[in-house]
Amino acid sequence: MTTRPVNLLYASTDPIPGRLQWGMGLQHCFVMSSTLIMASLIAHAASGGADLADQLVRISMIVAGVATILQSLKTKEMGAGYLCPCLPGPSYLPASLVAAQTGGMSLVFGMLLVAAATQALLSRVLHRLRAFLPPEVTGVIVAMVGVTLVPLGISSICGLDGTDKQAHPEEVITGLSALGLMFGISVWGGARLRLYSVLIGIGAGYALAYGLKIFPEKDLSYLTSAGLFALPVPHAPWDLSFDTSLILPFVIAGVASSIKAIGVISTSQKIDDADWAVPELNSIRGGILANAVAVMGSALVGGMAPSPSASNVGLAMSTGVASRRIGFAAGLIFIALAFSPVLAAVFVIMPVPVKGAILIYVACFMIVSGWQLIMTRPMEPRSIIVVGCSIISGLSIDFLPDLYGQLPSSFHAITCSPLSFATVMAITLNMIMQIGITRRSATSFDFADGSLDDLIGFLDKNSAAWGIRPEVVHRMTDSLIELVDTVLPHRGATRLDIELSFDKVKLELQIAHDGETVAFPDDAPHLDDVAKGGDHLHVLSAHLVNAAADGVSTKQGHDLQTVKLHFLH
Amino acid sequence: MQLFERRHGDALIFKVYGRLHQKTARPLGEELARRVAAGERHIILDFSELESMAAAGLQVVLQAARHLRGQGGRLTLCGCRNRVHHVIHASGCHEEFNAHQSLEEVCAKL
Numbered sequence: 043m044t045t046r047p048v049n050l051l052y053a054s055t056d057p058i059p060g061r062l063q064w065g066m067g068l069q070h071c072f073v074m075s076s077t078l079i080m081a082s083l084i085a086h087a088a089s090g091g092a093d094l095a096d097q098l099v100r101i102s103m104i105v106a107g108v109a110t111i112l113q114s115l116k117t118k119e120m121g122a123g124y125l126c127p128c129l130p131g132p133s134y135l136p137a138s139l140v141a142a143q144t145g146g147m148s149l150v151f152g153m154l155l156v157a158a159a160t161q162a163l164l165s166r167v168l169h170r171l172r173a174f175l176p177p178e179v180t181g182v183i184v185a186m187v188g189v190t191l192v193p194l195g196i197s198s199i200c201g202l203d204g205t206d207k208q209a210h211p212e213e214v215i216t217g218l219s220a221l222g223l224m225f226g227i228s229v230w231g232g233a234r235l236r237l238y239s240v241l242i243g244i245g246a247g248y249a250l251a252y253g254l255k256i257f258p259e260k261d262l263s264y265l266t267s268a269g270l271f272a273l274p275v276p277h278a279p280w281d282l283s284f285d286t287s288l289i290l291p292f293v294i295a296g297v298a299s300s301i302k303a304i305g306v307i308s309t310s311q312k313i314d315d316a317d318w319a320v321p322e323l324n325s326i327r328g329g330i331l332a333n334a335v336a337v338m339g340s341a342l343v344g345g346m347a348p349s350p351s352a353s354n355v356g357l358a359m360s361t362g363v364a365s366r367r368i369g370f371a372a373g374l375i376f377i378a379l380a381f382s383p384v385l386a387a388v389f390v391i392m393p394v395p396v397k398g399a400i401l402i403y404v405a406c407f408m409i410v411s412g413w414q415l416i417m418t419r420p421m422e423p424r425s426i427i428v429v430g431c432s433i434i435s436g437l438s439i440d441f442l443p444d445l446y447g448q449l450p451s452s453f454h455a456i457t458c459s460p461l462s463f464a465t466v467m468a469i470t471l472n473m474i475m476q477i478g479i480t481r482r483s484a485t486s487f488d489f490a491d492g493s494l495d496d497l498i499g500f501l502d503k504n505s506a507a508w509g510i511r512p513e514v515v516h517r518m519t520d521s522l523i524e525l526v527d528t529v530l531p532h533r534g535a536t537r538l539d540i541e542l543s544f545d546k547v548k549l550e551l552q553i554a555h556d557g558e559t560v561a562f563p564d565d566a567p568h569l570d571d572v573a574k575g576g577d578h579l580h581v582l583s584a585h586l587v588n589a590a591a592d593g594v595s596t597k598q599g600h601d602l603q604t605v606k607l608h609f610l611h
Numbered sequence: 612m613q614l615f616e617r618r619h620g621d622a623l624i625f626k627v628y629g630r631l632h633q634k635t636a637r638p639l640g641e642e643l644a645r646r647v648a649a650g651e652r653h654i655i656l657d658f659s660e661l662e663s664m665a666a667a668g669l670q671v672v673l674q675a676a677r678h679l680r681g682q683g684g685r686l687t688l689c690g691c692r693n694r695v696h697h698v699i700h701a702s703g704c705h706e707e708f709n710a711h712q713s714l715e716e717v718c719a720k721l
Contacts, residue, residue, distance in 0.1 A: 494632070516663070516694045523665050527632045566703050572666075573673045582702060583666035589701035590694075 044315035051237075051362040053314050054124045055116075058365040062237070066363055067371025069241040073353050073404065074106060074129040074376060075389035076397055080346060083135070084150065087142035090277075094147070099390055100274035100380040101345035102130050107376035109336035109348040113329055114369030122329030122350070124310035125358050125366045127373075128336065131349030133299040136458045137291035138346070145283055147344070152282035153292045154341035160296030161334035165327045172323060172610075173476065173547045175304060177418040178425045179468045180321060182432050183305035185412025186464040187352040189433075191405040193440060198398025201256065212254035217395030220247030224403045228360060237361050240403060247396035261391035268383035276344035294456070296337075299349045300330050301465050306350040309411050313355070313364045319418050319511055320610055356404035359411060419546075419611075420509040424475040431471055436464025480545040481508055487526065487538040494526055501542070508544050514609050517590040518551055521607050524590075525553060528583035533557035539602070548592075549609040554602045562588040562596075614642065619655075619718050622687075626657040631668025640671035643686075644678070652684030653721075657714050659690030664698050673704065689717045 052058050058066075081098035088094065109128035115121030134157060141150040164171075199221065201213025224243035227235050235242070251257055304321065307329045312318040329350065337347040358364040379385045416429055439446060439460040446457040456466050483504045487497055498519055505515040522540075530538070535557030543550045566585045571578040588594050593608035612635035613628040623646060629635060643654065656672065658664070664672075676686040688708040691699055699705050 494634070520663050520665070520694055520698070523630070523632050523663065527634075527665050528667055566701065569673060569703060569707060572670055572702075573677050575670065575674075579666055579670050582669070586666055586698060586701055590697070 045317040047313070047316040049362050050313065050364065051233075052365040054310065054364050054366045056365050058363070058367050062363070063365070063367050063371045064375070065238065065241075066361070066368045067375050069238060070127045070354050070357060070368065070372040071375050071379070072241065072244050072389065072392070073357055073400055074110070074127050074351060074372065075103075075392060076353060076400055077130045077132060077346075078102065078390055079397075080130050080132070080135055084138055084142050084147075084346065087139045088146050088150070090147070094277055096383075097275055097277045097344070098346060100383070100386055101276050101343055102340070102348075103376050103380040103386060104274060105336060105340040105343065105345035106130060106348045107373040107380070108339065109333065110369050110373035110376065112332040112336060113350060114366040114373070115328075115332070116366070117328070119331060120328055120335070121332045122307045122310065122325045123366060124307060124314075124325065124329075125355075125364050125369045126306060126310055126329060126350040127354035127369060128333070128348040129351045129354070130346035131299050131302075132459075133302060133349055133462075134292075134295045134337075134347045136454075137288065137295045140291065141285070141288055144288075145285060147277055148281045148283040149285055149288070151341040151344060152284045153288050154337055154347050155282065156284075156289055156292040157296035157299070157347060158334045158338040158341065160293045161300050161330055161337060164297065164300045165330040165334060168327045168330065169323055172321075173545075174469055174473060175301075175321070176472065176547060177308075177319065177321070177415050178429050179432075179472050180305045180308045181412045181415030181418070182429055182436075182468040183301055183412070183461070183465055184309055184352065184415055185409050186433065186436050186461045187302060187305060188356070188405040188408030188410075188412060189436065190459060190461045191353070191401045191408070195398045195401030195405055198394050198401060200398070201395050210256070212256050213393075213395045216247055216250045216254060216256060216393060217398045219250055220244065220396050221399035221402055224399060237363060239360070240357055240400065243399060243403070244392075244396055247393060247399060251393035251396065256393060256395070257391065265384065265387045265391055268387045270382060270384055272381070272383050274380050279344045280342060282341070294462070298462050298465060299333065299337075299347075301469075302352065302461070303330050303333055303350045305412075305415075306352050306355050308415065309352070309355050309359070309408075310364065312411070312415065313359050317513070319513070352408050353400065353404040356407035356411070359407045360403070419511070422509065424479070424546075428468060428471045428475055432464045432468035435467040436460035439463050476545070480543055482541060482543045484539070484541045487540060489531060489536050489538075494523065497522060497526060497540070500540075504542055504544075510544060510549060511611060514549055514611055518549060518607070518609055521587045521590045522551065522553075524583045524587045525605065528580055529560055529587065530555050530557055532577075532580040533560055544611070547611055549611055551607040551609075553605045553607075554599075555605070556602055559596060559598055559603050560584060560605060562594045564588060612636075612639065614639065620721050622653040622655050622718075622721055623651050624655045624657055624714070626660060628660045630663045630665075631661060631671070632663075632665040633667040636665075636668040636671040639668070640675060643671075643675040647675070647679055647682060647684070652679070652682065653687070654679065654684070655687045655689060655714070655717055657690045658688060658695050659692065659714065661691075661695050664695045666698075666702070669698060669702055669704065673707070676707070687717055689714045 082095040085095040113126040116123035199217030200209035220243045227239035535555040539554040541552045591607040597604040
């Protein structure tokens with residue numbers, strides 16, 4: 043069961059009025075367009091011109107739109123089931139640039155299939171990786187996503203991009219005004235206006251940019267010469283080539299994108315639930331698989347690989363509107379825009395200071411959200427080291443770029459960005475810190491003279507000492523009460539040996555008893571039968587144990603039977 | 612387990628503290644049967660301070676509700692939170708008892 047946060051207007055499963063759905067969808071599209079600029083970088087690396095960049099942009103919009111719709115699906119296998127708009131993924135850019143330079147677009151698209159396969163495989167084994175991705179690690183990833191937006195955001199607000207290294211006052215005024223308007227409306231705008239704070243800030247930014255004449259002449263010509271409707275034409279679809287020397291960089295890109303997706307989808311889950319503490323893995327698996335399918339599609343039709351956008355989830359968090367139905371609207375709008383060159387051009391020519399304002403706005407929410415994830419569980423020396431060292435490592439990439447440039451080129455895939463380095467450090471340090479982490483405590487209980495209160499006291503004492511979350515303690519205590527109170531006496535047990543073990547990821551309660559084996563049914567007995575009494579009470583009791591625990595296993599021995607209850611922490 | 616009682620109109624309200632399991636549910640069942648035999652027809656169980664309820668406690672409540680219904684009365688649950696709420700849902704009792712209400716909401720409808 044989830045607890046709805048007080049500032050959440052529309053949760054992921056809430057229906058939403060049509061006008062709001064499409065208005066919010068349009069707002070999300072502006073944020074989704076922030077990485078379309080990568081198309082020109084990749085086209086330039088492949089020695090292509092404006093035509094190639096235009097093809098890449100419009101096909102990528104279709105791919106990102108489809109990916110957004112896939113993420114909004116709530117099926118058993120595919121889709122996160124949350125509002126997770128997708129955009130051309132920055133995680134793929136370093137490897138894509140190398141592939142474009144060495145083998146052209148066919149090599150980029152061929153190697154993206156490797157990234158897609160990596161993500162698909164990860165989605166299948168994700169449940170085994172739970173111990174490696176506790177909230178401290180996913181929180182670092184989400185926070186670092188926000189931090190990595192800062193250099194680009196600040197420089198963009200000042201109008202600085204790859205070619206222009208000079209900050210001009212009119213660009214700074216445009217960027218700061220757009221950002222100030224977004225912040226101001228978020229705080230003082232009232233319930234209705236707040237929903238469109240980013241869109242209003244963007245609109246004001248465009249108007250200021252036009253009035254202060256900071257639109258480059260080529261951008262205005264691009265806009266005025268664009269037609270109203272034209273079919274997007276892919277660049278040589280199905281033209282794929284491969285290079286084994288690029289397998290590792292694209293595998294790393296797939297892993298980095300998957301880990302970022304874990305952080306983004308975890309944040310989406312947290313938006314819906316004030317008591318969120320543990321990532322729900324089924325929706326994350328579905329989200330990563332959906333992204334893998336979208337990346338494969340991008341490779342086959344000739345677009346940039348998409349990934350769930352942390353910026354858009356930050357927007358959902360800031361507005362309190364997280365209905366997944368907005369994902370369908372945003373996806374359809376983005377796809378439709380690809381068929382209209384002039385409308386697509388409006389997004390493509392977004393003034394650099396306005397892009398900076400969007401990046402800084404969403405970075406605020408991502409950084410704080412990441413810290414909220416990190417602080418989900420009580421901090422102790424192990425988690426402090428994991429969090430502190432991984433963030434320091436990530437930040438050092440930007441503080442000391444020349445230092446990491448001295449490393450062999452094989453390290454560049456990890457040190458190419460603060461996010462990648464922080465992610466690798468967080469996962470590695472967390473794995474190291476797992477050594478010796480399991481704590482154990484044991485006691486015994488005799489039905490003849492034992493006290494249930496003493497057993498509950500044993501659980502409470504160890505739970506407090508080990509920092510176990512209250513919700514897990516309650517479920518464990520209820521399960522033990524059912525077993526000791528009803529289930530095991532009914533099976534003839536006279537004494538119990540109880541062992542409790544905890545490794546910060548899971549809690550296990552192992553009970554060895556001298557009674558007969560116990561079955562734990564998935565379904566509750568009929569209430570009429572329970573009211574009559576007899577054996578049906580014990581069936582209900584065993585069912586409640588099954589319902590409270592995250593897993594129940596039994597083992598038959600010669601003298602003793604064992605019941606093991608698993609609780610995810 | 613402790614019981615504190617008060618009245619609201621014709622309804623008898625029992626506020627239950629502690630835990631309801633095999634040992635502690637029996638006195639609750641006996642008290643409810645005694646009150647029904649004495650003529651009570653509307654009993655409200657306020658579970659807002661109840662820490663947990665095991666299957667044995669649920670059975671006692673269910674039996675009392677069915678018995679009271681047979682006498683032309685009704686048993687209402689309210690204030691169910693956290694684990695008690697989960698147990699009521701997991702057992703399928705949420706359809707028998709409209710247990711998500713607070714005591715104030717129940718009393719307002721009287």
